[in-house]
Amino acid sequence: MDVCFLWYNVFGEIMQNIYGMTRPKLEEYFLSIGEKKFKALQVFEWLYEHKNAQVDSWSNIKKEVRDQIKKDFSFAMPKIVKQERDTLTRKFLFMLEDENYVEAVLMYHDYGNSVCVSSQVGCNMGCAFCESGRLKKVRDLKAYEIVSQILLIEEEVQERISSVVIMGIGEPLDNFLNVMDFIHIINDAKGLAIGIRHITLSTSGIIPKIKELQNMDLQINLAVSLHAPNDEIRNKIMKVNKVYSISKLIDAIKEYIQHTNRRVTIEYVMLKEINDSEACALELAKLLHGMNIYVNLIPYNETNHIEFKKSEEKVIKKFCEVLKQNGINVTIRKEFGSKISAACGQLRSKEVER
Ligand code: SAH
Numbered sequence: 001m002d003v004c005f006l007w008y009n010v011f012g013e014i015m016q017n018i019y020g021m022t023r024p025k026l027e028e029y030f031l032s033i034g035e036k037k038f039k040a041l042q043v044f045e046w047l048y049e050h051k052n053a054q055v056d057s058w059s060n061i062k063k064e065v066r067d068q069i070k071k072d073f074s075f076a077m078p079k080i081v082k083q084e085r086d087t088l089t090r091k092f093l094f095m096l097e098d099e100n101y102v103e104a105v106l107m108y109h110d111y112g113n114s115v116c117v118s119s120q121v122g123c124n125m126g127c128a129f130c131e132s133g134r135l136k137k138v139r140d141l142k143a144y145e146i147v148s149q150i151l152l153i154e155e156e157v158q159e160r161i162s163s164v165v166i167m168g169i170g171e172p173l174d175n176f177l178n179v180m181d182f183i184h185i186i187n188d189a190k191g192l193a194i195g196i197r198h199i200t201l202s203t204s205g206i207i208p209k210i211k212e213l214q215n216m217d218l219q220i221n222l223a224v225s226l227h228a229p230n231d232e233i234r235n236k237i238m239k240v241n242k243v244y245s246i247s248k249l250i251d252a253i254k255e256y257i258q259h260t261n262r263r264v265t266i267e268y269v270m271l272k273e274i275n276d277s278e279a280c281a282l283e284l285a286k287l288l289h290g291m292n293i294y295v296n297l298i299p300y301n302e303t304n305h306i307e308f309k310k311s312e313e314k315v316i317k318k319f320c321e322v323l324k325q326n327g328i329n330v331t332i333r334k335e336f337g338s339k340i341s342a343a344c345g346q347l348r349s350k351e352v353e354r
């Protein structure tokens with residue numbers, strides 16, 4: 001189904017979902033109905049501090065305004081329909097109002113709980129190794145559908161989420177406006193109050209959107225999925241490289257670093273005999289030389305449908321060593337949840353293809 005589910009108010013107008021409203025947008029709304037803009041602050045306190053969506057109980061807002069709010073906004077949320085868990089991870093499958101599915105993963109770290117959220121239903125970037133890309137994009141998620149993933153997980157586990165990575169299903173920069181609203185809502189001190197430096201956005205490298213992001217002067221962490229040291233390999237595994245080649249992408253990352261003064265993460269998924277040789281490591285070190293980056297080597301999560309294999313552990317360690325010896329900051333990502341189909345899109349694809 002590719003029709004987005006919409007709520008209509010009594011006048012047949014499309015209703016916005018309240019959880020997709022940033023505070024400035026809500027302030028504009030209150031001004032438009034002749035109310036003071038600080039009402040937006042009160043609504044945020046009810047929704048995110050008191051976790052109370054029963055509008056009739058919002059005692060500091062008069063009845064007439066409460067009735068208007070009920071007419072103008074939907075409060076509907078996706079539903080958690082499935083969970084998988086192991087010691088350090090819990091994975092949630094959400095059914096959206098139009099019966100599409102997305103997933104999010106909760107990870108327990110020493111420093112707190114983080115959630116990896118989805119930004120689209122499927123993905124059109126078509127990376128050869130990725131389950132989300134295999135199923136193609138059905139639609140973008142609305143801001144409230146991304147916010148809801150965190151709200152529902154917090155409610156389910158009764159614990160606070162202190163950091164967020166936008167690394168689930170979808171290419172966040174292909175859903176720019178909704179993702180920006182999402183970031184503003186979760187970062188708002190009266191929203192979910194998640195520190196801006198605790199929010200990471202991962203992109204396959206859509207250069208014009210990286211520039212747009214750069215101009216917004218947000219202090220989020222940017223992660224770029226590079227996955228190859230040259231165009232020959234990258235063209236084979238990431239279609240996006242045919243439009244935005246490695247040299248242009250590296251220039252865009254350099255410009256981003258210079259403009260924002262922030263270190264960028266380079267993601268590199270280790271695929272057996274594709275991009276994991278010592279020669280690749282040397283070429284990568286040369287490519288990234290002198291940049292304010294660090295490399296995150298990702299052990300590949302094999303899927304049933306895709307032929308790629310994960311690199312052997314000793315190969316990953318050697319690759320890591322070569323980068324280090326050549327002056328590159330590098331870490332190997334902990335294999336979170338490979339047993340519970342935690343890689344991008346795997347739980348959803350199981351559900352969709354049942
Ligand atoms: N679309 C964005 C964000 C979502 S994918 C992007 O591509 O960056 C998040 C990360 O997971 C990307 O680095 C992606 O390459 C990686 N990934 C996808 N499938 C994977 C798999 N099966 N195993 C390990 N990493 C995977």
Ligand code: SF4
Pocket residue numbers: 123124125126127130131132133134168169170171203204225344
């Ligand atoms: Fe999309 Fe990211 Fe998967 Fe590529 S790796 S298909 S960009 S979700």
